[in-house]
Amino acid sequence: MALRPVQVNMKAVDGLAVGRFWAEALGWSAYSPGVTTYVGPVGGIVWPDPVVVGIDVVPVPEPKTTTKNRVHLDLATTSAAHQAELVERLKAFGATPADVGQGDVPWTVLADPEGNEFCVLEPREVYRDTGPIAAVVVDCADPRAMARFWGEATDWALHDVSDEHAVLRCAKGVGPYLEFLRTPDVKTVPDRVHLDLLPYPGDDKAAEVDRLRALGATDLDLGQGDVPWTCLTDPEGHEFCVLAVS
DSSP, rough: OEEEEEEEEEEESHHHHHHHHHHHHHHHHHSSSSEEEEOOOOOSOSSSSSSSSSSEEOSSOOOOOSOOSSSEEEEOOSSSSHHHHHHHHHHTTOEEOOOOOSSOSSSEEOOOOTTOEEEEOOOOOGTSSSSSOOOOEESSSSSHHHHHHHHHHBSSEEEEESSSEEEEETTSSOEEEEEEESSOOOSSSSEEEEEEEETTTSSHHHHHHHHHHHHHHOOSSSSOOOOOSSSEETTOOOOOEEOOOO
8 A cells, every 4th residue: 555646735825827837837737627726747637647746736815924835846957058048937937036045056946926935956867857846845854754754655765865865756767756855944834835645546545544644644634624635744744635536
């Protein structure tokens, strides 16, 4: 039994506008089949996508606080020219430079039109085959503990682990990485960005949720009421959802 990360859930006041921004940023399309806006590869919505981790933008009434998100996206580039072009193009679409204390680094930190931070990376060989999203990056206190939990929670393979950094990726070697980065700050506000996980066809969602609780996950009540998904937090309090297989 295992779960697969299928999308990054991102809250926004103007979900359609933020969805369109991310579609432009990634070279994908924004689809609005219902209340949310799903961002995925062009050619029509395929969900769950067998390779990519999509973005599902959910409209909410509350704007983002000034607190830095503890989950963000790193975008891949193929050359210095591509990085520079992408940064300028994203600024034209509404991105703004963001200072998260990064100092003098080769990557560029930006925020989307509603303030969600993300990085446009310099070319790195490790991300040459990830697609436009190089990594989903999670700030944490203990990368080793996060790697243990998320490695057991999902079917993604551990690539690297240390006291400062842990890296997981789909065992098939496709799509983005999931990275846990040790940071000194602590979680103080609900996550604006989180992962959604999905059981495989034939697997029992309730059994998967029970398995996650045994691994250290905790039930989360956000006022969601009677919904087909289950809201949980990981051992460090990061929210995530287990979706129902349709």
